[in-house]
Amino acid sequence: METKIEGMKVPYEVRVSEEASRPRIDHKLGNFTVVLPEEAEENSEDLLVKKKDWVLKKRKEFLRFKRKIPDRNLEEGGKISLLGDKKEITIEKRRSNKVSDKVYLAEHLVNRTSLEDQLEKLLREECRRIVEERVEKYSDQVSEEYDRVFIRDQETRWGSCSSRGNLNFNWRLILGPEHVLEYVVVHELVHLEEQNHNEKFWSRVREIYPNYKKSNRWLSENSSKLVFSKEKLDAFSS
Numbered sequence: 630m631e632t633k634i635e636g637m638k639v640p641y642e643v644r645v646s647e648e649a650s651r652p653r654i655d656h657k658l659g660n661f662t663v664v665l666p667e668e669a670e671e672n673s674e675d676l677l678v679k680k681k682d683w684v685l686k687k688r689k690e691f692l693r694f695k696r697k698i699p700d701r702n703l704e705e706g707g708k709i710s711l712l713g714d715k716k717e718i719t720i721e722k723r724r725s726n727k728v729s730d731k732v733y734l735a736e737h738l739v740n741r742t743s744l745e746d747q748l749e750k751l752l753r754e755e756c757r758r759i760v761e762e763r764v765e766k767y768s769d770q771v772s773e774e775y776d777r778v779f780i781r782d783q784e785t786r787w788g789s790c791s792s793r794g795n796l797n798f799n800w801r802l803i804l805g806p807e808h809v810l811e812y813v814v815v816h817e818l819v820h821l822e823e824q825n826h827n828e829k830f831w832s833r834v835r836e837i838y839p840n841y842k843k844s845n846r847w848l849s850e851n852s853s854k855l856v857f858s859k860e861k862l863d864a865f866s867s
């Protein structure tokens with residue numbers, strides 16, 4: 630569904646929830662979900678209008694974000710930046726995909742799926758290798774042990790740490806600078822000691838990774854640079 634508020638298109642969905650005790654609006658990637666309790670009498674469009682300052686702010690933020698997404702030249706001969714290092718994408722007859730001086734994709738695999746598919750697969754593996762290395766590097770500096778490392782594909786989260794001590798990282802961190810990936814690793818490791826973003830948490834992050842503010846700022850200003858595929862994002866956000 631879509632409505633217009635002050636001339637701006639606002640895409641939204643309505644969801645009726647047994648758990649919700651009052652109406653609310655959720656936002657993700659430019660789309661809104663009006664969550665209504667089962668017997669709500671409110672009209673969803675009225676609710677959006679009532680919260681229009683917040684709605685329009687979120688929508689504008691998203692459009693700005695979207696405009697900053699790089700146009701990736703995902704084709705043979707194109708270049709992709711991995712941890713700040715630009716690498717050419719090459720397709721050749723070989724058994725498997727590999728990253729070294731270039732990004733080498735195996736022709737038979739590309740033919741079976743697509744270049745974008747194989748590239749994503751390879752970068753996920755590459756990200757796992759690098760993340761695991763960094764987790765090893767920093768894990769001695771926190772007092773709690775981690776359990777397992779998972780590489781995930783999440784739209785907006787860069788990392789998380791579960792209560793069981795599993796560490797999750799977004800594979801698209803490999804598309805950003807190295808210091809950002811390293812910072813996210815340290816951030817999640819520190820969550821093993823302290824779950825909340827309180828003073829103790831940040832002082833531990835600072836001890837282990839003194840330059841963390843620079844990386845944190847990069848993430849909040851440049852997260853659009855970590856979008857791999859504009860098309861995929863468009864599937865979420867009209």
Ligand SMILES: [Zn+2]
Pocket residue numbers: 816820826
């Ligand atoms: Zn955190």
